[in-house]
Amino acid sequence: xxxxxxxxxxxxxxxxxxxxxxxxxxxxxxxxxxxxxxxxxxxxxxxxxxxxxxxxxxxxxxxxxxxxxxxxxxxxxxxxxxxxxxxxxxxxxxxxxxxxxxxxxxxxxxxxxxxxxxxxxxxxxxxxxxxxxxxxxxxxxxxxxxxxxxxxxxxxxxxxxxxxxxxxxxxxxxxxx
Numbered sequence: 001x002x003x004x005x006x007x008x009x010x011x012x013x014x015x016x017x018x019x020x021x022x023x024x025x026x027x028x029x030x031x032x033x034x035x036x037x038x039x040x041x042x043x044x045x046x047x048x049x050x051x052x053x054x055x056x057x058x059x060x061x062x063x064x065x066x067x068x069x070x071x072x073x074x075x076x077x078x079x080x081x082x083x084x085x086x087x088x089x090x091x092x093x094x095x096x097x098x099x100x101x102x103x104x105x106x107x108x109x110x111x112x113x114x115x116x117x118x119x120x121x122x123x124x125x126x127x128x129x130x131x132x133x134x135x136x137x138x139x140x141x142x143x144x145x146x147x148x149x150x151x152x153x154x155x156x157x158x159x160x161x162x163x164x165x166x167x168x169x170x171x172x173x174x175x176x177x
Contacts, residue, residue: 006069014061024069025054032077035140039081049084053077071146074136078150122173130165137162 004012004020006027012020032053036046056076064072123131129151136142136150144162148155 007066010061010064010069010072011066013058014064018058021054021058024057024073028070028073029054031140032073035074035077035135036081038135038139039078040084045084049077049080052080056080067149068143068146070142071149074140074142074146075150078132119173122169125172126165126168130161130168133158133162133165134169 004023006024009020009024013024029050033046033050036049036053037043040046040049053073053076057073060076123134126134133147133151136147137144142150144155144158147162148158151158153161
């Protein structure tokens with residue numbers, strides 16, 4: 001049997017074949033959880049938000065409009081995360097789990113920890129939108145077109161905004177080092 005695309009699976013689900021949901025869950029549950037964890041920095045909340053995301057996918061399956069499934073599900077997760085942050089009075093995005101993106105075989109563990117800490121502080125100084133764009137593009141590896149859909153912006157605006165955000169990040173990061 002040929003593997004179905006995410007969009008094909010979602011069409012089947014929206015037509016009532018809820019058994020196909022397990023395939024989408026297998027493909028996206030870890031990614032959604034990791035995204036929620038990077039945004040909230042709370043494991044329990046991330047588990048709940050992941051579950052709520054898939055609940056909303058099933059509940060609103062009829063509203064899937066044949067756009068990219070990844071953009072659709074990350075839009076749901078993003079909205080839930082921001083509602084969570086708003087309700088718990090936490091402001092801004094927080095980054096976690098950057099260790100895997102900062103590994104350098106020539107550095108000892110203390111130097112790596114210092115660099116990761118410095119990167120987290122630098123990310124904390126960015127505008128929340130810039131942080132989110134870096135998170136979606138570099139950590140979740142979403143395409144510009146999907147990020148544009150999530151953020152309700154044009155693809156060219158997203159490309160420019162990500163370019164500027166990375167430039168700011170580099171300037172701030174290397175300002176102190």
